[in-house]
Amino acid sequence: MQLQAKSAIAEIFEERRRIRNCLAESYVLDEVASERLKKRVLKELQDPAISSSHRAALHHELGAILGTQGRVEEAIDHFSKAEHWGFDRIAVPFSIAFVYLSNGRVLDARSLIEKVYRDAPENILDLIKAHQAQAGMVGVFLDTTETKPPFIGDCSEAARILASRGIDDIELTKRLDTACSVIRRWINHPILGFKIFAQEGEGILYRYLVKAPIEDLMALNTKILDALMDCHDGPLDRELSICVTPWAPEDAGDVQEAYRVRIS
Structure with missing residues (x-):
């Protein structure tokens, strides 16, 4: 079961990355692929046997998909669930800030960045500066x-x-x-x-x-x-x-x- 869960999450992440990269290259969001991926994530979340870490990762991925679609409040809800299930405490605020910036909510992004950027790991400092x-x-x-x-x-x-x-x-x-x-x-x-x-x-x-x-x-x-x-x-x-x-x-x-x- 664990191996299957890992494989499913890895495939979900790779597909979201493909959608994201296509968006970056064309400025056109593949809505059909996004909806298909959302359904797959929701199906995986229905499995009671998956671990807390995998459940957290799935909620994070779903939040990222929804954020790209402009469904900000739904995205935040899933990021919060990711944090509840043990996702990295620094990851959630920066993921939400990214969604805010992508959707024109600059003041909301700033308030989050101000709260957590001093605690962020060194490997994401360049990205934080861009934010x-x-x-x-x-x-x-x-x-x-x-x-x-x-x-x-x-x-x-x-x-x-x-x-x-x-x-x-x-x-x-x-x-x-x-x-x-x-x-x-x-x-x-x-x-x-x-x-x-x-x-x-x-x-x-x-x-x-x-x-x-x-x-x-x-x-x-x-x-x-x-x-x-x-x-x-x-x-x-x-x-x-x-x-x-x-x-x-x-x-x-x-x-x-x-x-x-x-x-x-």
């Missing part, structure tokens, strides 16, 4: 001397711009949250790729990659600007621009996650 950058937590990069990956230099410059004007980076997060909530409502895929640029005299720019016709992107940028003007008014608004730009095949890359299921 911090996406969540607008540029203050952590203020005094860094690192230059790689390239976004760290821009985050450091953004932090200096904010500090010189007495602006807390939570104001950046609030605006990213507003913009990303609009973006996620109007696109057909999770928020996957973003780019940050910052330079004194030029300001701070966040660009999100979206697969859509150019006329739809132009309309979406108007909606983002309208939402930002309706919801925010402060000195940061003279320094910050947030927009969507067209996804292209050369932007394809691996979708990173904080944790992968380990079969033991």
Whole structure:
């Protein structure tokens, strides 16, 4: 039974990774494959003989699938069940934060990252930095001397711009949250790729990659600007621009996650 359980979970993980990689390469989610995989996970969970660790891993995988589909609350419910059954205590918050960021809930992601990032293992620090950058937590990069990956230099410059004007980076997060909530409502895929640029005299720019016709992107940028003007008014608004730009095949890359299921 244990060998069968291991094999089933390994196959489930490999299939989810295949779906995830196809999404990263095309910005199109295979809904049929996702639904088929969900049904398989739910069937495995009905087996009363599987161990607690395998049950935890299955709930984690199901949460990841649901998060990619935009079903955030259902995803969180399964991540919580994974934690209940013994999944790594650091894994669950970062998995939830990843789902939040993918679905435009930047403030929620930041609150989780702030609580747990200091306890995270060293092998995921690079990924945490990417999450911090996406969540607008540029203050952590203020005094860094690192230059790689390239976004760290821009985050450091953004932090200096904010500090010189007495602006807390939570104001950046609030605006990213507003913009990303609009973006996620109007696109057909999770928020996957973003780019940050910052330079004194030029300001701070966040660009999100979206697969859509150019006329739809132009309309979406108007909606983002309208939402930002309706919801925010402060000195940061003279320094910050947030927009969507067209996804292209050369932007394809691996979708990173904080944790992968380990079969033991």
